[in-house]
Amino acid sequence: MAQLCVPSSLTGKGACEGTLACSTCHVILDQKVYDQLGPITDEENDLLDLAYGLSDTSRLGCQVCLSRDLEGITVCVPDGVNDMRSSEDTGPKL
Amino acid sequence: YASSHCIYFSGARGLGTSPAASCPKVCIVGGGPAGFYTAQHLVKTRPDVQVDIYERLPVPFGLVRFGVAPDHPEVKNVMNTFTQTAQHARCSFHGNVSVGKDVTVQELQEAYHAVVLSYGAEGNRTLGVPGEDLAGVHSAKDFVGWYNGLPTNRDLRPDLRCETAVILGQGNVALDVARILLSPVDILKNTDITQPALDTLAESSVRRVLIVGRRGPLQLACTIKELREMVNLPGTRPEMEASDFECIAKMLKVLPRPRKRLTELLLKVAVETPEETELERRNSAKRAWGFRFFRSPVEILPSDDLTRAAGIRLAVNRLEGEGEDVWAVTTGEVEDVECGLVISSIGYKSLPIDPAVPFDPRKHIIPNTMGRVQKCAAGLYCSGWVKRGPTGVIATTMNDSFDTARTLLHDMDEGTLDISTVKPGSAGVTTILEKRGVKPVLFSDWEKIDSEESKRGEARGKPREKLLDVGEMLKVAWT
Numbered sequence: 001m002a003q004l005c006v007p008s009s010l011t012g013k014g015a016c017e018g019t020l021a022c023s024t025c026h027v028i029l030d031q032k033v034y035d036q037l038g039p040i041t042d043e044e045n046d047l048l049d050l051a052y053g054l055s056d057t058s059r060l061g062c063q064v065c066l067s068r069d070l071e072g073i074t075v076c077v078p079d080g081v082n083d084m085r086s087s088e089d090t091g092p093k094l
Numbered sequence: 095y096a097s098s099h100c101i102y103f104s105g106a107r108g109l110g111t112s113p114a115a116s117c118p119k120v121c122i123v124g125g126g127p128a129g130f131y132t133a134q135h136l137v138k139t140r141p142d143v144q145v146d147i148y149e150r151l152p153v154p155f156g157l158v159r160f161g162v163a164p165d166h167p168e169v170k171n172v173m174n175t176f177t178q179t180a181q182h183a184r185c186s187f188h189g190n191v192s193v194g195k196d197v198t199v200q201e202l203q204e205a206y207h208a209v210v211l212s213y214g215a216e217g218n219r220t221l222g223v224p225g226e227d228l229a230g231v232h233s234a235k236d237f238v239g240w241y242n243g244l245p246t247n248r249d250l251r252p253d254l255r256c257e258t259a260v261i262l263g264q265g266n267v268a269l270d271v272a273r274i275l276l277s278p279v280d281i282l283k284n285t286d287i288t289q290p291a292l293d294t295l296a297e298s299s300v301r302r303v304l305i306v307g308r309r310g311p312l313q314l315a316c317t318i319k320e321l322r323e324m325v326n327l328p329g330t331r332p333e334m335e336a337s338d339f340e341c342i343a344k345m346l347k348v349l350p351r352p353r354k355r356l357t358e359l360l361l362k363v364a365v366e367t368p369e370e371t372e373l374e375r376r377n378s379a380k381r382a383w384g385f386r387f388f389r390s391p392v393e394i395l396p397s398d399d400l401t402r403a404a405g406i407r408l409a410v411n412r413l414e415g416e417g418e419d420v421w422a423v424t425t426g427e428v429e430d431v432e433c434g435l436v437i438s439s440i441g442y443k444s445l446p447i448d449p450a451v452p453f454d455p456r457k458h459i460i461p462n463t464m465g466r467v468q469k470c471a472a473g474l475y476c477s478g479w480v481k482r483g484p485t486g487v488i489a490t491t492m493n494d495s496f497d498t499a500r501t502l503l504h505d506m507d508e509g510t511l512d513i514s515t516v517k518p519g520s521a522g523v524t525t526i527l528e529k530r531g532v533k534p535v536l537f538s539d540w541e542k543i544d545s546e547e548s549k550r551g552e553a554r555g556k557p558r559e560k561l562l563d564v565g566e567m568l569k570v571a572w573t
Contacts, residue, residue, distance in 0.1 A: 011134075011135070011138065011496070012489075012492050012493070012496065015171070015172050015175070015488065015489055015492065016168050016169060016171050016172070017168075017171040017174065019168030019171060020168070021166065021168040021169045021171070022169075022487070022488070022489050023489070024489050024492075042322065043319070043322075045355070046317070046318045046319040046322060046355075047319065049317070049318060049351060049352035049355055049356075050317060050352065054351065
């Protein structure tokens with residue numbers, strides 16, 4: 001799914017090119033679609049932990065295989081992609 | 095004069111379209127992620143803007159090349175996006191140009207409509223304790239620079255003939271250092287780690303790495319991916335103080351998901367009795383690592399001959415405050431730990447580049463509002479770590495750079511930034527550099543370095559064998 005995002009106007013998605021090294025391809029799915037998909041690995045969950053706007057039906061787009069069954073689904077792309085590893089403040093408090 | 099200098103060739107890949115003489119011209123100082131992402135957003139959004147990136151080293155990509163750990167090659171995939179940007183018709187890369195020395199920021203402001211400072215953080219926070227200058231004590235910035243081939247750190251020669259290494263700080267950089275110190279050489283030998291570093295690590299006596307933080311487990315600064323990598327590191331076992339984790343388990347249910355999962359993994363590793371296979375694996379592991387909490391460095395203790403580090407004195411802390419806002423307070427107790435290597439991983443730090451650029455000496459960043467530099471004339475912007483402080487991952491910098499680009503574009507649209515005058519752009523800078531005997535490295539020149547490194551790496555089963563010396567880089571670049 002992330003491969004669809006990369007060349008499109010959705011700049012900044014898929015920064016690591018689908019190798020489980022970022023969370024910029026974070027997508028939010030309908031509950032029904034989410035339930036259809038396979039189990040989430042620890043590795044994917046570790047990166048989802050850092051995704052902006054994490055929901056109960058979030059997945060990393062690069063880990064979702066598109067198939068005929070998924071034709072017609074709606075995928076929501078969150079507004080920001082700010083990884084939780086960024087901090088609000090600018091470095092150490094003085 | 096101006097129009098004849100508006101024809102740009104993007105290397106061997108064909109002619110660039112020739113922008114109008116009066117096209118807006120932006121100069122970016124720094125060829126790392128911030129510089130490239132700012133450039134990318136600018137050229138993608140306005141069809142008339144020309145962007146030139148200046149970089150001090152002959153090679154581009156900044157910390158993606160020199161900071162990201164060798165065993166995290168996927169994180170470096172962003173270089174492909176940066177390469178596309180550099181090869182864009184309206185973008186050009188100029189390496190081997192030191193802004194502040196070879197050309198001033200004022201001269202850049204005369205040549206360009208806008209200058210974006212994206213030069214990152216090349217310094218580091220110091221501990222400020224006695225013994226910090228002893229042999230055997232290094233900043234994580236230098237240690238990472240050493241194993242990643244940063245020319246300035248080529249002669250670091252860290253002495254790894256000791257059993258215990260203490261790392262101060264518990265962020266992802268600290269964990270990278272621990273992992274590189276303890277990884278089996280068989281894993282490292284197929285990465286782009288430099289050969290001298292690989293050889294040194296192959297001879298290393300380091301068997302135990304302590305990763306020290308002044309607060310507690312709930313304030314652990316690293317993220318779960320990196321913790322999991324340590325837990326799964328072949329040939330190693332975790333060794334932690336169970337007493338550090340009293341009262342932690344009962345906090346789990348109120349923690350937000352990321353902190354909860356991190357703490358669950360930490361508790362599992364530090365406190366739970368492992369099942370049989372794991373127990374066997376731990377018992378046969380020859381190397382150990384662990385977090386030490388509630389400890390702050392007080393002094394680095396010298397060897398008998400006073401030349402090198404032989405231990406570290408740590409103050410024992412307790413916590414005050416509640417919830418998110420907790421701080422360490424010393425109890426008066428101290429503890430000495432024997433060690434021969436101390437790596438301080440307490441943060442990078444930006445430095446001022448040019449007297450013409452305002453700099454906040456307390457926060458060590460360029461004062462700005464959404465990327466527009468304050469306390470100076472229009473036309474100066476900043477992005478990345480020099481704007482926000484040296485934290486966050488590449489994606490953080492990406493968003494930040496897009497924000498600065500948006501601010502700059504907004505200023506162009508609103509007329510706050512005057513783009514009606516004709517500016518010479520890189521042609522003007524080239525003239526200045528020629529007079530000063532400075533020759534830029536173009537992106538096509540970097541591609542020769544890239545090709546040479548890949549070739550040398552192939553011979554050794556590595557993705558690349560980095561050139562370690564600026565002179566050698568220039569020789570290859572200008573062949």
